[in-house]
Structures are given as structure tokens and as C-alpha cells.
Amino acid sequence: GDVDVLKSLSADQKAAIKSSWAAFAADITGNGSNVLVQFFKDYPGDQSYFKKFDGKKPDELKGDxxxxxxxxxxxxxxxxxxxxxxxxxxxxxxxxxxxxxxxPRGVRQQQYKELFSTLMNYMQSLPGANVAGDTKAAWDKALNAMANIIDAEQKRL
Structure with a gap:
């Protein structure tokens, strides 16, 4: 299953993910804020899952x-x-x-996949992240498995 997919990530794939993530993690709050604002633009319906931000224009949240x-x-x-x-x-x-x-918040696999999509788009344009080719494929493999594991767990509970 998807746990096996995670286990099957090669050392090179894991290194590529970690290396590209380091560029994001260097400013996790700044980059993360940018991703959330973009996520709310990409998927306006998903903003309602965030009660604190529901009803606000995404651009108003910059610097919040x-x-x-x-x-x-x-x-x-x-x-x-x-x-x-x-x-x-x-x-x-x-x-x-x-x-x-x-x-309890009603957040399901679909919302995770949408956030992951926005994240990948952001990281592809993030200087130093080098998310393309094999690195992008490694991310896609990992994030898809992660979303499926989340889905399986939510269905189990």
C-alpha cells in the first residue's frame, strides 16, 4: 500500500525532497504564509475550513x-x-x-491534495528549491502516498 510507497522512496529521492524542502524551511513562516494565501486563491472553498480566515480576502491576510x-x-x-x-x-x-x-474540521484527502498542489507550484518557483524533473517526481510520489495514508486513516476512524 501507500506505506510501502513511502518505504520505497530511494535515498536519492529522499535527499532530493529534503534538499528542496530546506529552501522552503529556511523561512517556514514566510513561505508557509505565502502558500496559504495562494491556497485560498487557488481553492476559495477551502478557506472556509479555516474559521479564523473565513470570509476574508486572501490578500488581506498577507502579514496577518x-x-x-x-x-x-x-x-x-x-x-x-x-x-x-x-x-x-x-x-x-x-x-x-x-x-x-x-x-472534526471536515478536512479530507481532497483538501490535503489541493494544499499539496499549491505547495508544489510554489516550490517550483522558489529559488534554490530546484523542484523539477526527478525531484518533482519524488515529491509527487511522496505527497500522493501521504494523502492516501491520511485518507485511509480518516476512513478507519
Missing amino acids: AQLATHASQVFGSLNNMIDSMDDPDKMVGLLCKNASDHI
């Missing part, structure tokens, strides 16, 4: 302290998952906890 805090939480969580790629069981545990935490 609550958005910055939330961005650091969202992408800090993803950072922990990426850090644990060499320990797939730990990574799956983090994914399952995240999946469980989001059930």
Missing part, C-alpha cells in the same frame, strides 16, 4: 499574525514529516495523527 502562526503550525507539521522520512513508521504515525486532528 494569525495566518503566520497557522502557517508555522501547518508547515512545521510537514517539516516534522519530512524529517522523519528515514523512519516511515514514525512518518505514518505523524500522518495518522494529523488525519485524526482534521476530522
Whole structure:
């Protein structure tokens, strides 16, 4: 299954993901805030899952302290998952906890996939991230497996 997909990521694929992520993580709050603002533009319906930001224009949220805090939480969580790629069981545990935490908010696989899509588009234009070719393929493989693990866990609960 998808846990096996995570386990099947090669050392080179994991290194590529970690290397490109380092460019994002260098300013996780700033980059994360930019991604959330873009996410709300890309998928306006998904903004309603974020009660604090519901009804606000995405551009109004630039520089918003609550958005910055939330961005650091969202992408800090993803950072922990990426850090644990060499320990797939730990990574799956983090994914399952995240999946469980989001059930009461109605956030499902679709929203994760949409956020991941915005994230990848952002990272492809992020200087130093070099998300293209094999690196993009590695990200796609990992993020798809992660979204599927989240989906399976939410259906199990």
C-alpha cells in the first residue's frame, strides 16, 4: 500500500525532497504564509475550513499574525514529516495523527491534495528549491502516498 510507497522512496529521492524542502524551511513562516494565501486563491472553498480566515480576502491576510502562526503550525507539521522520512513508521504515525486532528474540521484527502498542489507550484518557483524533473517526481510520489495514508486513516476512524 501507500506505506510501502513511502518505504520505497530511494535515498536519492529522499535527499532530493529534503534538499528542496530546506529552501522552503529556511523561512517556514514566510513561505508557509505565502502558500496559504495562494491556497485560498487557488481553492476559495477551502478557506472556509479555516474559521479564523473565513470570509476574508486572501490578500488581506498577507502579514496577518494569525495566518503566520497557522502557517508555522501547518508547515512545521510537514517539516516534522519530512524529517522523519528515514523512519516511515514514525512518518505514518505523524500522518495518522494529523488525519485524526482534521476530522472534526471536515478536512479530507481532497483538501490535503489541493494544499499539496499549491505547495508544489510554489516550490517550483522558489529559488534554490530546484523542484523539477526527478525531484518533482519524488515529491509527487511522496505527497500522493501521504494523502492516501491520511485518507485511509480518516476512513478507519
